[in-house]
Amino acid sequence: MKKLLAVLMALLMVAAMTTAMAEGVTLKVAGWDITTTPYYTAIKEGYEAANPGVTIEWVDLASQDYNIKASTMLSGGDTTDLYCVKELSDMQNWAKEGLIVPMNEMIAADGYAMDKYAGMEACYVALTDGQQYALPFRADYWVMYYNKDLFDKAGVAYPTNDWTWDEYAAIAREVAEKTGAYGTHYHTWLSAVANWAVCDGVNTLADGKYEDLKYFYELYQGLEDDGVCMSFDELKASGLHYSGAFAQGNIAMMPMGYWYVSTLIGYIKDGTASMNWGITAVPHLDGVAAGSSFGSPTGIAISKHSANQAEAWKFAAWMCSEEGAKAIAATGTRPAYVSEAVASVMAAAEGFPTDEVSNAALLPTAISLEWPIGEGVNEIKTIVNEEHSLIMTREATIEEGIAAMEERAAEFIK
Amino acid sequence: MANSQAAGRRKMTALEKRNTLIAYSFLAPNFIGFVVFTLIPVVFSIVLSLMDWSGGQNITFVGLDNFRYIFKDFSFTKSNLGIALKNTVFYTLMTVPLTLLCSLGLALVLNKAVKGANFFRAVFFFPYVASLVAICVCWNFLLMKTGPINQILNALGFTMKKSWTSSRDLAIWAIIIVSVWRNAGYYMVMYLAGLQGVPGELYEAATIDGANAWQRFTNVTMPMLTPTTFFNSIMMVISCFKIYDVVAIMTQGGPGRSTKMLVTYIFELSFGGEGIATSAQYGVASAVSMVLLVIVLLVTIVQFRGEKKWVNYM
Numbered sequence: 195m196k197k198l199l200a201v202l203m204a205l206l207m208v209a210a211m212t213t214a215m216a217e218g219v220t221l222k223v224a225g226w227d228i229t230t231t232p233y234y235t236a237i238k239e240g241y242e243a244a245n246p247g248v249t250i251e252w253v254d255l256a257s258q259d260y261n262i263k264a265s266t267m268l269s270g271g272d273t274t275d276l277y278c279v280k281e282l283s284d285m286q287n288w289a290k291e292g293l294i295v296p297m298n299e300m301i302a303a304d305g306y307a308m309d310k311y312a313g314m315e316a317c318y319v320a321l322t323d324g325q326q327y328a329l330p331f332r333a334d335y336w337v338m339y340y341n342k343d344l345f346d347k348a349g350v351a352y353p354t355n356d357w358t359w360d361e362y363a364a365i366a367r368e369v370a371e372k373t374g375a376y377g378t379h380y381h382t383w384l385s386a387v388a389n390w391a392v393c394d395g396v397n398t399l400a401d402g403k404y405e406d407l408k409y410f411y412e413l414y415q416g417l418e419d420d421g422v423c424m425s426f427d428e429l430k431a432s433g434l435h436y437s438g439a440f441a442q443g444n445i446a447m448m449p450m451g452y453w454y455v456s457t458l459i460g461y462i463k464d465g466t467a468s469m470n471w472g473i474t475a476v477p478h479l480d481g482v483a484a485g486s487s488f489g490s491p492t493g494i495a496i497s498k499h500s501a502n503q504a505e506a507w508k509f510a511a512w513m514c515s516e517e518g519a520k521a522i523a524a525t526g527t528r529p530a531y532v533s534e535a536v537a538s539v540m541a542a543a544e545g546f547p548t549d550e551v552s553n554a555a556l557l558p559t560a561i562s563l564e565w566p567i568g569e570g571v572n573e574i575k576t577i578v579n580e581e582h583s584l585i586m587t588r589e590a591t592i593e594e595g596i597a598a599m600e601e602r603a604a605e606f607i608k
Numbered sequence: 609m610a611n612s613q614a615a616g617r618r619k620m621t622a623l624e625k626r627n628t629l630i631a632y633s634f635l636a637p638n639f640i641g642f643v644v645f646t647l648i649p650v651v652f653s654i655v656l657s658l659m660d661w662s663g664g665q666n667i668t669f670v671g672l673d674n675f676r677y678i679f680k681d682f683s684f685t686k687s688n689l690g691i692a693l694k695n696t697v698f699y700t701l702m703t704v705p706l707t708l709l710c711s712l713g714l715a716l717v718l719n720k721a722v723k724g725a726n727f728f729r730a731v732f733f734f735p736y737v738a739s740l741v742a743i744c745v746c747w748n749f750l751l752m753k754t755g756p757i758n759q760i761l762n763a764l765g766f767t768m769k770k771s772w773t774s775s776r777d778l779a780i781w782a783i784i785i786v787s788v789w790r791n792a793g794y795y796m797v798m799y800l801a802g803l804q805g806v807p808g809e810l811y812e813a814a815t816i817d818g819a820n821a822w823q824r825f826t827n828v829t830m831p832m833l834t835p836t837t838f839f840n841s842i843m844m845v846i847s848c849f850k851i852y853d854v855v856a857i858m859t860q861g862g863p864g865r866s867t868k869m870l871v872t873y874i875f876e877l878s879f880g881g882e883g884i885a886t887s888a889q890y891g892v893a894s895a896v897s898m899v900l901l902v903i904v905l906l907v908t909i910v911q912f913r914g915e916k917k918w919v920n921y922m
Contacts, residue, residue, distance in 0.1 A: 262888070427771045428753055428771065431748050431751070431755075433745070580862070580865055584862075584864040587863040589774075589776045589866075590864070
């Protein structure tokens, strides 16, 4: 009886192995919010259709614990082949500890084009050895959302992609005055108010010099004083989220990341919001090219523990290529790969505004990194955010806040 | 005979062994939980305070470097640890006496045969069992720039131009008010239990001796309640030093660093937060935890030393 059982078991194992071989390769890829984010499925379906025999299996990790969980899996030798990169600082850590594989040889061997990411690929170069450790597949940049109905009501022309910050402030005041609605809306983040200073591609928020933020804080405080936008104080105390705020329909303009497009399309579909809207490029300063913005990428890296590194590279390369980008773009998400073809897929997403200005805003002139990478950047980021909240609550004047940022950041500037 | 008894003590009989094992097996579920989720993490945290670890596989011994890092340029107005320490101590010094006063006052009033005493006891206990998030969000609205509290204060001649949580000076008071309001009901129940234990003869004797209500309170009630006050103050001091939840919901440590507490700082160092990028420094975070441990330990020791002087066990 026992012998029979053993033989049966052996047979079963052989059967299992042969079916596994027949099925080909299975790549396990770690990401977050897999079930609620449509592009993961789009990528899986797109890649499996183009590469028969390969199965993509997403490993869903909780969003808020992603960095900790992924780091633990990588250092614990988990067999997951690829990991999405949520935080740049984590990727730097993984590279430093040798948990992920440098891609330079594979890039060179394939002659892989790295010039299609508007510079976003640069943040996946490790500080330690200068090698490329990940590719970007998603890159959200900031655009201006506007409510066409309010502009129509005010009889003000829609903004265009080549406007300046001064023009923006004037338009916000005009629409507010003529409609009684809010001319613009700033979410409480540093990025919504002052990050614009990095759009010139020269300044960064980690360079220890914050004089360039002054213009944007003054612009904001002027608008807040005139009641053109909601006050930071009340936004903080009430915890009003930007997504609901703009959807209420009493806000004419709002600078926000591209990720809000799919939210807004969803709101209009399910009836939460009902307005005509469009996007434009964010305004620019004199001397900075129109259409310049800032953003952050999301990337994909290959684990050292992957048993199929060649297959994993093929998948990562596809995911970040024009083909992968089109699959991502069709779900209303902005891929890192930029081209006319990808932009037209984004424009064709159901519910996306059809006007020319909105379509043109899909191809920004330049995207700067929201935060650069480097030693001490995390400390500086914390400091700048803390002082930002003091300026925004008027507990410190703009000059005092900027002086405090510079004084406290100096310790971490190498 | 004596020998055999001694031998018996050394060697357990099969029955005794079985009984002991049964006893241990009843203790085990709780004890295993304690070991896995409390004891091991505490010991690990002590070890971690001497290590550099960011969650990966590299964990290196760095001696006292973490402590040097947090105590570097120590000042109550500039360095993170100093500010967190100052805020936590201020919060504790304000919250503990205020809560004691409120809870004692409520207990005294509700200990009398007031009509509906039970109803009001439940009402005052309610904040303690209500969802903290809901409470904090409601208070955030009450303390808003144009909220009811500011409107009342403005009508009384104050000039309140800001939400409490947006002001460097008032934000910590918002946290204190919510904490006192929330916890007073709980400590009230403790005091009520204490008041039930005061023998009626003492009041009778005091009345016969000609003591008025105030004298009865200071000479009978207060001394008889000292064990409760002692227990309440110890529990409260420890929980005040651990304050995190109310801050996380109401102010996130802001504006600036004006409500950054020790535990808020520990959390930021370990897990970050909105606008906080300095995370995954588990060694440094553990070092701050050790500072917190030492402070709570010292305060508790001092309280227990003082116990003999003013606590009256009859």
